[in-house]
Structure formats: structure tokens, C-alpha cells
Amino acid sequence: MNERIQYVLEFNKIIEQLKSHAQTAPGKELCAHTAPLTELDQVRHLHAETDEARHILRLNESIPLGGIVDVRPSLKRSQIGGMLNASECLDISTTLYGGRQAKRFLADLEAEIPLLKDFAEEITPLRELEREINNCIDDHGYMMDSASSQLRGIRSAIRTFESRIRERLESYLKSNSNQLSDAIVTIRNERYVLPVKHEHRSAFGGIVHDQSASGQTLFMEPRSVVDLNNQLQEKKAQEAQEIERILRHLSNEVAVHASELDQNVRTLGEIDAISARAKLGEVMKGALPKLNADGFIKMQQARHPLIPENEVVANDIELGKDYTAIVITGPNTGGKTVTLKMLGLCTLMAQSGLQVPALDGCEMAVFKDVFADIGDEQSIEQNLSTFSSHMTNIVDILERVDHEALVLFDELGAGTDPQEGAALAISILDDVISRGARIVATTHYPELKAYGYNRDQVINASVEFDVASLRPTYRLLLGVPGRSNAFDISKRLGLDESIINHAKSHIGVESKNVENMITSLEKSRNQAEKAYEEAHYVLEESENLKKDIEKAWNEFQQKREQLYQKAEEKAAQALKNAKEEAEAIVEDIRQMKTEAGLKEHKWIEAQKMFESAQPELTERKPAAPSPAAGKAKQIEPGDDIKLLSVNQQGVVLEKIDQETYLVQVGIMKVKVNRSDIQPIKRSKQVEEKPMARVKGSAYHVGIELDLRGERYEEAMIKLEKYIDDALLAGHSQVSIIHGKGTGALRNGVQEFARNHAHISNYRAGKMEEGGSGITILQFG
Structure with missing residues (x-):
């Protein structure tokens, strides 16, 4: 791909943004040379690297790359015998330290970043070289006294000479202050001097090293400190020679490890460039493409x-x-x-x-x-x-x-x-x-x-x-x-508008047809987008509702099982206590059997009968997560069931085919699918109520009376007869269906309930029972 295409598409601006996220000079250089590749495997490898670095950012971590300098020019000079200065040696030391930090960070990071860990393996620590440079040069690039024993001795001598020179010059300041322009000790041409007034030059004596801009002040070295200044300069020359010797030694050590250092810089630059790609993706909220x-x-x-x-x-x-x-x-x-x-x-x-x-x-x-x-x-x-x-x-x-x-x-x-x-x-x-x-x-x-x-x-x-x-x-x-x-x-x-209509008349039929087609397409597209958004919203709401229902169902099942378990435990404890009390009573009576004239086997039989009366409590298995979970139970006519779609209980009347049943729910008979039926397991056998008898003949009375469509007077007569029959049948509660309408029947039923001696309570039906269209009567 030629550079003109990249310029036309403004790819160079992306490169500038990429460079701004690099932390090191080698990394910025690699970012500057970033260019599109054309081999699929190579591009996939680049994205795998970027994704690993992006993963580190998602962990709120950052690869430490501080202190890394491009020392490759210094490495080349050291390899051809050149001497590096203290600042260059310090750059090599900080680069070695930065490399160690990056290597340790990537190696210790608990994340799936195999490619970056491979880069970390290529970094050579070179701790000895780093330590040797740090023992000679401080953080400001100054050669320390500890670099060698010779340098320590030379600098000690320099400080001694400087101290002696200052003592002598300060004595001049006190004794000859009238001959001086200012009472200070200063330095000219690396020698300690005093500022002497021009007119006292001859009386003061010594060597003139400089003069002020006006010529009124001469900077003179007194004869008494000339020898001391000469000795000081000699020691400073020795200091420079010793520093040069140390730097040459360090340069030689750098040259020995030049190849490892060069590899470190290249590897750290690669890591920095990968990190920069990840940071740019983070800023742009970019995605890893397939x-x-x-x-x-x-x-x-x-x-x-x-x-x-x-x-x-x-x-x-x-x-x-x-x-x-x-x-x-x-x-x-x-x-x-x-x-x-x-x-x-x-x-x-x-x-x-x-x-x-x-x-x-x-x-x-x-x-x-x-x-x-x-x-x-x-x-x-x-x-x-x-x-x-x-x-x-x-x-x-x-x-x-x-x-x-x-x-x-x-x-x-x-x-x-x-x-x-x-x-x-x-x-x-x-x-x-x-x-x-x-x-x-x-x-x-x-x-x-x-x-x-x-x-x-x-x-x-x-x-x-x-x-x-x-x-x-x-x-x-x-x-x-x-x-x-x-x-x-x-x-x-x-x-x-007349001008617009006149203009439209000049447009050909084909152009009009095309414009009409485009308008229709735009309208259809907008409608489709709106419908899609609404459907997507409904789908999300349905999924959330489904999750809420499943959660509530699971909680209900768990709570129900807990209640069952507590009830069984309570019943078992009560039976245990009763058994213990009964056994104590039996034992007391047994002791009096001679007086009562009872036989031993009678007490044994009585005890066995009591033990056989204790029910066997079985362990309950955890309930299924939802009503439809697990294998469906076989449904037979006469079974009590729950119709899931309307949340009502009913009874199976007939099995029509393998998946369809005829079910009665209240007064309605409906055909339903097997998936809409949930069997109801009764906790105990319900004792059948005796049927009402009138003049010796038995008949069954339902628990509901439908008065809808009846005239008020006829409805009241039917209600009175039905209540009598329901009381004879032994019902504890019945439902009177009167509908909503004008409310006349509802008021009549409730007035009847208030005045009836055997009706203890009445209420309107709940939403799932029929709401205000039904009244529930309770007998007592």
C-alpha cells in the first residue's frame, strides 16, 4: 500500500495519536513506522498482542516502562572503542532497571498473556553491569568518590588544598579589606582570587587573572597561594584522568554486553508499541476484529x-x-x-x-x-x-x-x-x-x-x-x-408552492417513479426499524419477567420444602414425646397388673398397636427449578390439576389423545394441552363429606351457583334453595356468580348473606376468582 493512500485516508493522523501513547523513544520510533500488513497470519498475530495489552488495561494495570532510553547510539560507540560519558552510562543503567521492572511485572502478572510473557523472556537483566554503573555514577550523572579508592584519595587532597587556600585568602580579607573592592573569595581561570582595587595593585602584589568591565577591579591571586593553587590544579588533573579511566572501564563493560543491551532496547520498544496500540484502542473504545x-x-x-x-x-x-x-x-x-x-x-x-x-x-x-x-x-x-x-x-x-x-x-x-x-x-x-x-x-x-x-x-x-x-x-x-x-x-x-409544482412538471416520469420508490423505501425502512426496536424492547422485558418468575418459583419451592421439613420434624418430635409418656404410663400400669387382674400379653399388644400408629416420614427431594422441569407425570381422568395459563385449579374429565385433555375449571369445560397442566399432589387423603339426603334419596350439591341472566326475584328464590342444599351437603364455603352488570344481583346476594343465620362471612371474589362478578359465602 503506497503512502499516498495512507495520506488521503489520513492514516498519518492515527499514527500521531498512536505515538502520543508510547512512553519510550524506541516505542515511539516503532509506532511511527506502523504500516498495514497484507498477510492474514501476521495481522492476527498483531491483534493477539494488542488484545493481551488491552487485557492488562482492563485489569487496571499498566506495564512499567519508565527510565527506558534509546541507548543504541551509545552501544555502537562503545563497540568501536569510544568512551561513553557519565550521562550515557547512567542512561544504560536506567534502561537496565526499566527492563528488569517490565520483565518482572509481565512474569508475575496472573493473566493469560503468553505473547507478552515471551517478550519478557527476551529481556536480559545484566544486574552486575547495572550495579557497577550505579556504584560509580549517582542519579544526577556525577562520578561518586566511591567509584575507586584512587579517586577518593585525590578528591580528599583537593578538598584539603581548597580549604587551605580559602583560609589564607580569608586572612587577606581581614587584614587588607581597604585594598579590596569586595570582601569575597572568587574563582577565575579555575584559580582562587580576590577582587583588588586598581589603585592598590602594586601594594597588594600577585598575579592578575581578570578585571571587571570598568577596569576598576582586578582579580588577583596573592603570591602566598600560588603554590597551593598549582598543587590544587595538579590534583584536579589527576581527578580528570581517574574519571576517564573509570569511564573507559565502564564503556568496555558496556561493549561486552552490547548485543544483550541492543536486544533489550528492541524488545522494550516492541512492548511499548504494543501497549500504545492497546491504549489507543481504549481511548477510541475500539473492538478486537475477527x-x-x-x-x-x-x-x-x-x-x-x-x-x-x-x-x-x-x-x-x-x-x-x-x-x-x-x-x-x-x-x-x-x-x-x-x-x-x-x-x-x-x-x-x-x-x-x-x-x-x-x-x-x-x-x-x-x-x-x-x-x-x-x-x-x-x-x-x-x-x-x-x-x-x-x-x-x-x-x-x-x-x-x-x-x-x-x-x-x-x-x-x-x-x-x-x-x-x-x-x-x-x-x-x-x-x-x-x-x-x-x-x-x-x-x-x-x-x-x-x-x-x-x-x-x-x-x-x-x-x-x-x-x-x-x-x-x-x-x-x-x-x-x-x-x-x-x-x-x-x-x-x-x-x-406554485413554483415548486411547476418545477415538478418538468421532471420526467422515470425520475418521478424513482423518487416515489425511494420515498416508499425510506418509509418502509423507518417502520421496520421502529418495529424492530419495539420487538427488541418487548423481548428484553419478557426475558426479565421470565427470570423473575423462575426466581420466585425456586424461592417458593425452597420455602415449601423447608415448611414441609419443619412440619414433619415437629410431628415426629410430638409423636416421640407422646410415645415416651405412653410408655411411662404403661410401665406404671404394668406394675399394678396383679391388682387389676390383667394379662401381660394385653400390654404387649397395646404397646405394639401404639408403635404401629406412628407414621413413616420420608425424606423429601429438592423441588425442581420450574414447573416444566423433570419428567412429566402421567395424567388420568379424575386427577386434580392446576391450569397454568389461567392459574386456576380443576379436574381432568377425559383424555382425548396423547397430548390433549378435557378439563373442568369451575363451571367451564375446556380442551387443553398437556404442557399447560400441572398435577396437584395432595398431602393427605381428603375425607369425603356425606351427601345431603332428602326423603331418603342422596344427591350432590356443587360449590358454585350461577345466577347470571336471572330475574332478581327468581334469582333470590334459587339462592335461598341452593343455600339450604349446600348446608345439607356439608359445604363450608360456596361461590355465587352474579356478574357485574348494574350491581342489583350483587347487592341482593350480599343483603341475603347479611341476614342469613348460617352464613358467618361473605366477600367479593379475588382477581383470579372472578373479581366483583362473584361473591364468596362462608358457613359457620
């Missing part, structure tokens, strides 16, 4: 990486599976070029190991070449027109394009006669499509709006325009060609 060599691109909510987050409009885009070309039509300033550049720039980023600004799950293709003809690139020197400039680029693209290329055309065919330009654009697109390349082209030629409908591999697209605000929304609409908004915009701006 890569392919099939030319397939799919991004959801993709954003242009160079547009601020609060301004950019995210778009979905797909290319390379159902269609290989996208033709984006519509007016200028609508965002077509931005979309074009976004796709090309994200492709270059993906092929460079950079994460792309889109939602997780995006897919990107690795292309051999990316070609782009974007913007007005005419050359003044070549005196090329806009059309000629575009055609020069297009000719160059057509000479090299193949099935492994991505081609981006901006305003294809622009700059010439509209009819010729549109025809030329169609021909160019047909040629590139026939070669198997992936294409995205923008144009405002109306002739290309129908292009996508005549070719299987092409899809139309447009950038949405809000007529109400007279602004583009920058949303990409795949499958919908752009339509002209000139009439709508003119109408919004106040142009007379």
Missing part, C-alpha cells in the same frame, strides 16, 4: 476515529457477502465522504494491529491493496483539471486492482458532463466488480440510483437527510438510494 481473507466486512456502530466522540455519528456497514459493492448516492455535505474514509481508515487500522472503533463482534478483511480516489487532488504544476486528476488516479487503480483489493471512489465521474460522467461511472464500476474487488463509491448522479437494482452484487445506500431541520443526520441507510430533497427544502424555506 479477521478474514474473504473480503468480508461487517461493523456495527462504527465511528470515524478522527471525529470527536460527542460529534461523530455511528453507522452499521456490511460488505463482501451478499454484495461486493456499495453505491452511496445523495446530495453533497451529507456525510458520504466521511463514511467512505471511515471504512478505508478502519481497514488500514485493522491491518496494522489497531483495534477499530465499533461494537464487539465486528469482522474485518485483510486486503492486499487499498485504493482510494477521494477529493480534489488536481496538480497545479501538471495543469490538470479536476476530472483529469480523478481519471489519472482511476487509470492507475485499474492497472493494479484485483480480487484482493478494496477500492474507494469518491464522486465517481464528477467534473464533466453529467450524462457522460454517469455512463463512465457505471462502466468503471462494472469493470472493477468483474475483477472481484470490494468497492464503495459515492456519487450524486441520479442515473446511478437504479444501478444497484440491476446488478446482484451491488447495493444502493444513502445518507439520511432531515428535511425538518434542513440538516443531514449522517446516518447511513443501506438498501435505500439517496433522493433529492430540493423541493422539500425549498418548500421549508418558503418558496411559493
Whole structure:
């Protein structure tokens, strides 16, 4: 991929952002040379490295890379026999320390980062060299006295001479203060001197080393300190020689380990560049793309990486599976070029190991070449027109394009006669499509709006325009060609409607049909998007409700089992206590059996009968997580069941087939599916109530009376007779169905209940029982 394409797509700006996240000079250098790769395996390896570094960031960790310097120039000088200065030696020491820190961090980090751990293995610590440099040079690059015993002795002598010289000069300050311009000791030409007034030069005596700008002050070295200054200079020369000797020794040590140091710098630079890629992905909220060599691109909510987050409009885009070309039509300033550049720039980023600004799950293709003809690139020197400039680029693209290329055309065919330009654009697109390349082209030629409908591999697209605000929304609409908004915009701006209608009369029938088709497509798309959003919302609500129901069901089952267990434990304890008391009583009676005249075997039989009366308590298994879980129990006619869909109890009347049953719920008989039935397991056998008898004949009275549709007087007569029969049947509670209506029947039933001697209580039905359309009567 040539540099012009990267410049046109502004990839250089991405590189600058990448460099800003690097911490070291070697890392910044590698970032500056980041370029798209064309081999799928190599690109996947880059993304694996980036993803590992991004994983470290997700752990709120950061690879320590402080103190690392590009010491490779110093290494080369040491290898050819050059002497490094103290600052260069210190840089090598800090780089060794930074390498050790990074190596230890990556090795100790408990995370799946095999590639970065492999980089850490390539770092050689060289602790001895680091220690030797630190023993000689301090953090400010100063050679310390401890560097050698000779240097310590020389510096001790220097301090002694300096002290003696200062003592003598200070005595001059006291005795000859009238001859001095100022009472200070200063240094000129590395020798200690005093500021003497010019007129006292002869009386003071000594060597003049300098004078003030006015010439009134001479800086003189008294004769008494000349020998001491000479000895001091001699020791300073020895100090310089010793420092040079130490630096040469350190330089030789560096040269010995130059190859390991060079490898350390390169490895640390690689780690820094990988970390910079991860940090850029973090800032852009980028995603790790799934890569392919099939030319397939799919991004959801993709954003242009160079547009601020609060301004950019995210778009979905797909290319390379159902269609290989996208033709984006519509007016200028609508965002077509931005979309074009976004796709090309994200492709270059993906092929460079950079994460792309889109939602997780995006897919990107690795292309051999990316070609782009974007913007007005005419050359003044070549005196090329806009059309000629575009055609020069297009000719160059057509000479090299193949099935492994991505081609981006901006305003294809622009700059010439509209009819010729549109025809030329169609021909160019047909040629590139026939070669198997992936294409995205923008144009405002109306002739290309129908292009996508005549070719299987092409899809139309447009950038949405809000007529109400007279602004583009920058949303990409795949499958919908752009339509002209000139009439709508003119109408919004106040142009007379008669002028607009007259203008419409000049438009051909085909253009009108195309515009009507586009309008219909936009309307259908908006309706589909709205329906999808509503369906998605309902689905989420349903899933949340399902989770809540399952959670409540599990809690109910657990609580029920706990209550069962507590009840059984309580019953068992009560039986145990009763048995113990009974045994004590039996023992007391046995002792009196002689007096009572009872036989031993009678007491034994009585004790066995008591023991056999104790029920066997079985261990209950944990309840299933939901009503439908586990193997379905066989349902037979006469079984009590619960109808799940209406949350009502009933009884099975008939088995129609393998999955269908006839069930009675209240007064209704319904056919239901097996999946809607839950068997009810009774905790104990219910004792049947005796049937009412009238004049010796038995009959059964139901627990419900339906008065709906009856006249008030007839209903009251039926109610009175039914209550008598229900009392004879031994019911404790009955339901009177009177419906809602005007409320007359309900009031009559409740008035009857208040005045009846055997009705202890009455209430309106609950929601699941029928609400205000039913009244529950209780006998007592």
C-alpha cells in the first residue's frame, strides 16, 4: 500500500495519536513506522498482542516502562572503542532497571498473556553491569568518590588544598579589606582570587587573572597561594584522568554486553508499541476484529476515529457477502465522504494491529491493496483539471486492482458532463466488480440510483437527510438510494408552492417513479426499524419477567420444602414425646397388673398397636427449578390439576389423545394441552363429606351457583334453595356468580348473606376468582 493512500485516508493522523501513547523513544520510533500488513497470519498475530495489552488495561494495570532510553547510539560507540560519558552510562543503567521492572511485572502478572510473557523472556537483566554503573555514577550523572579508592584519595587532597587556600585568602580579607573592592573569595581561570582595587595593585602584589568591565577591579591571586593553587590544579588533573579511566572501564563493560543491551532496547520498544496500540484502542473504545481473507466486512456502530466522540455519528456497514459493492448516492455535505474514509481508515487500522472503533463482534478483511480516489487532488504544476486528476488516479487503480483489493471512489465521474460522467461511472464500476474487488463509491448522479437494482452484487445506500431541520443526520441507510430533497427544502424555506409544482412538471416520469420508490423505501425502512426496536424492547422485558418468575418459583419451592421439613420434624418430635409418656404410663400400669387382674400379653399388644400408629416420614427431594422441569407425570381422568395459563385449579374429565385433555375449571369445560397442566399432589387423603339426603334419596350439591341472566326475584328464590342444599351437603364455603352488570344481583346476594343465620362471612371474589362478578359465602 503506497503512502499516498495512507495520506488521503489520513492514516498519518492515527499514527500521531498512536505515538502520543508510547512512553519510550524506541516505542515511539516503532509506532511511527506502523504500516498495514497484507498477510492474514501476521495481522492476527498483531491483534493477539494488542488484545493481551488491552487485557492488562482492563485489569487496571499498566506495564512499567519508565527510565527506558534509546541507548543504541551509545552501544555502537562503545563497540568501536569510544568512551561513553557519565550521562550515557547512567542512561544504560536506567534502561537496565526499566527492563528488569517490565520483565518482572509481565512474569508475575496472573493473566493469560503468553505473547507478552515471551517478550519478557527476551529481556536480559545484566544486574552486575547495572550495579557497577550505579556504584560509580549517582542519579544526577556525577562520578561518586566511591567509584575507586584512587579517586577518593585525590578528591580528599583537593578538598584539603581548597580549604587551605580559602583560609589564607580569608586572612587577606581581614587584614587588607581597604585594598579590596569586595570582601569575597572568587574563582577565575579555575584559580582562587580576590577582587583588588586598581589603585592598590602594586601594594597588594600577585598575579592578575581578570578585571571587571570598568577596569576598576582586578582579580588577583596573592603570591602566598600560588603554590597551593598549582598543587590544587595538579590534583584536579589527576581527578580528570581517574574519571576517564573509570569511564573507559565502564564503556568496555558496556561493549561486552552490547548485543544483550541492543536486544533489550528492541524488545522494550516492541512492548511499548504494543501497549500504545492497546491504549489507543481504549481511548477510541475500539473492538478486537475477527479477521478474514474473504473480503468480508461487517461493523456495527462504527465511528470515524478522527471525529470527536460527542460529534461523530455511528453507522452499521456490511460488505463482501451478499454484495461486493456499495453505491452511496445523495446530495453533497451529507456525510458520504466521511463514511467512505471511515471504512478505508478502519481497514488500514485493522491491518496494522489497531483495534477499530465499533461494537464487539465486528469482522474485518485483510486486503492486499487499498485504493482510494477521494477529493480534489488536481496538480497545479501538471495543469490538470479536476476530472483529469480523478481519471489519472482511476487509470492507475485499474492497472493494479484485483480480487484482493478494496477500492474507494469518491464522486465517481464528477467534473464533466453529467450524462457522460454517469455512463463512465457505471462502466468503471462494472469493470472493477468483474475483477472481484470490494468497492464503495459515492456519487450524486441520479442515473446511478437504479444501478444497484440491476446488478446482484451491488447495493444502493444513502445518507439520511432531515428535511425538518434542513440538516443531514449522517446516518447511513443501506438498501435505500439517496433522493433529492430540493423541493422539500425549498418548500421549508418558503418558496411559493406554485413554483415548486411547476418545477415538478418538468421532471420526467422515470425520475418521478424513482423518487416515489425511494420515498416508499425510506418509509418502509423507518417502520421496520421502529418495529424492530419495539420487538427488541418487548423481548428484553419478557426475558426479565421470565427470570423473575423462575426466581420466585425456586424461592417458593425452597420455602415449601423447608415448611414441609419443619412440619414433619415437629410431628415426629410430638409423636416421640407422646410415645415416651405412653410408655411411662404403661410401665406404671404394668406394675399394678396383679391388682387389676390383667394379662401381660394385653400390654404387649397395646404397646405394639401404639408403635404401629406412628407414621413413616420420608425424606423429601429438592423441588425442581420450574414447573416444566423433570419428567412429566402421567395424567388420568379424575386427577386434580392446576391450569397454568389461567392459574386456576380443576379436574381432568377425559383424555382425548396423547397430548390433549378435557378439563373442568369451575363451571367451564375446556380442551387443553398437556404442557399447560400441572398435577396437584395432595398431602393427605381428603375425607369425603356425606351427601345431603332428602326423603331418603342422596344427591350432590356443587360449590358454585350461577345466577347470571336471572330475574332478581327468581334469582333470590334459587339462592335461598341452593343455600339450604349446600348446608345439607356439608359445604363450608360456596361461590355465587352474579356478574357485574348494574350491581342489583350483587347487592341482593350480599343483603341475603347479611341476614342469613348460617352464613358467618361473605366477600367479593379475588382477581383470579372472578373479581366483583362473584361473591364468596362462608358457613359457620
